[in-house]
Amino acid sequence: MRVRLTVDGEPAELDVAPTDLLLDSLRSLGFSAIKEGCGVGVCGLCSVLVDEQPVGSCLRLTATCDGTAVLTAAGVARRHPALVAAFCDHEAFQCGICTPGQLVMASAVLARSPRPTEEEVRDLMAGSLCRCTGYRTIVEAILAAGGT
Amino acid sequence: MAPELATPSSLAEALDELRDEEALPLAGGTALVILLRNRLIAPSRLVWLQRLPDLDVIRPTAGGVSVGAMVTVDRLCHEPIVRRDFPALASAASRVGNLRVRCAATVGGHVAHADPRQDLPPVLVAMDAGIRVQGLRSTRVVPAAGFFRGPMETAVEAGELVTSIELPAPSPGGVVAYHRFNPGSEEDYPTVSVAVAMTRDPEGRVTAVRLALGGVADRPSVVADAEGLLVGRRPGPDDVRAVADAAAEGCEPSSDGRGSAPYKRAMAAVWTRRVLTSLLAG
Numbered sequence: 349m350r351v352r353l354t355v356d357g358e359p360a361e362l363d364v365a366p367t368d369l370l371l372d373s374l375r376s377l378g379f380s381a382i383k384e385g386c387g388v389g390v391c392g393l394c395s396v397l398v399d400e401q402p403v404g405s406c407l408r409l410t411a412t413c414d415g416t417a418v419l420t421a422a423g424v425a426r427r428h429p430a431l432v433a434a435f436c437d438h439e440a441f442q443c444g445i446c447t448p449g450q451l452v453m454a455s456a457v458l459a460r461s462p463r464p465t466e467e468e469v470r471d472l473m474a475g476s477l478c479r480c481t482g483y484r485t486i487v488e489a490i491l492a493a494g495g496t
Numbered sequence: 497m498a499p500e501l502a503t504p505s506s507l508a509e510a511l512d513e514l515r516d517e518e519a520l521p522l523a524g525g526t527a528l529v530i531l532l533r534n535r536l537i538a539p540s541r542l543v544w545l546q547r548l549p550d551l552d553v554i555r556p557t558a559g560g561v562s563v564g565a566m567v568t569v570d571r572l573c574h575e576p577i578v579r580r581d582f583p584a585l586a587s588a589a590s591r592v593g594n595l596r597v598r599c600a601a602t603v604g605g606h607v608a609h610a611d612p613r614q615d616l617p618p619v620l621v622a623m624d625a626g627i628r629v630q631g632l633r634s635t636r637v638v639p640a641a642g643f644f645r646g647p648m649e650t651a652v653e654a655g656e657l658v659t660s661i662e663l664p665a666p667s668p669g670g671v672v673a674y675h676r677f678n679p680g681s682e683e684d685y686p687t688v689s690v691a692v693a694m695t696r697d698p699e700g701r702v703t704a705v706r707l708a709l710g711g712v713a714d715r716p717s718v719v720a721d722a723e724g725l726l727v728g729r730r731p732g733p734d735d736v737r738a739v740a741d742a743a744a745e746g747c748e749p750s751s752d753g754r755g756s757a758p759y760k761r762a763m764a765a766v767w768t769r770r771v772l773t774s775l776l777a778g
Contacts, residue, residue: 402595403600409529475683475684
């Protein structure tokens, strides 16, 4: 079936099977910052925004995204340069594999709570795993980007 | 064979698609897609419910509040009327999965999935909520205690769909508490969870109580003895201990990564005691 959507503001058109995953579709379009980690919605490596809602693209069927606006980490970075700068200033990454997903989820957290408390950040970022154990700097970066 | 995707735009159309016993409704997909990806299910067709009108409505009813099946778990956490009248349910909803899961997962999908480790089923059982099940010709409201039949088994039959959750208005003097014990990761399923709905008269005597445990049987398990042990009394520590013992005896846990069966049984008693003690102190 034919699916039309926008990815980071650019229109895209795909032919998909009903069970194709948004994760695979986005990667086939060249958005390779989106990674498959756990494949069960827990780790957050494949996080994107679909119509502004945070979504695990490993659990979303592309066929159900027709007409939506998808934002990947690249789109989030263009929209929130201050968030990217805060991640850099706080060195909120080590190996970097989780960073695209962390940025997407951080933007989702700031969208619902523009000046979050540390507790809120830790609670809402719970599904974004960093196996380098760099959470402290990630939390600090998000708090800084939120101006608190 | 890959399933087809049907996108009905009316409830009648969706119910017609679901008459096929091999068809499955698709809502947020956070549970279904995992099963699909791991080839644990092989539906002939997925009936996507997102285009159905009116299933994402939360509205007051004569007896309480009706929550449409397509309301997301995230919205359940934040809806003012739910937070005001059913704070334990809103709080349990805020512990489901993670933010991405809560934004996609729906209340109807959550109950229809019927994983015995989920957060909302024990709370719905304790508060005696009803699950509205719609068929082509009739609709029925199944009490939550009778809705869950086993792991991923519910009272829903082919050609039927969960359309709403009916929450009974809180009774005067009534409180509901929910506690999940997850010694591992915060966003993991709980090892055991305890939900209690209790009503007391102004003298502190228990007039009604319903206690349900999650994670320690193939469905939310009701501790039937709680009623006999507590109603009519101003319960003291011995009464609470007796209920905790009954909770441990009545459950049928299985060993897995969240604890051995004996450990879960022991924790069922510990957390039943703690939750009841703190409710009675409040």
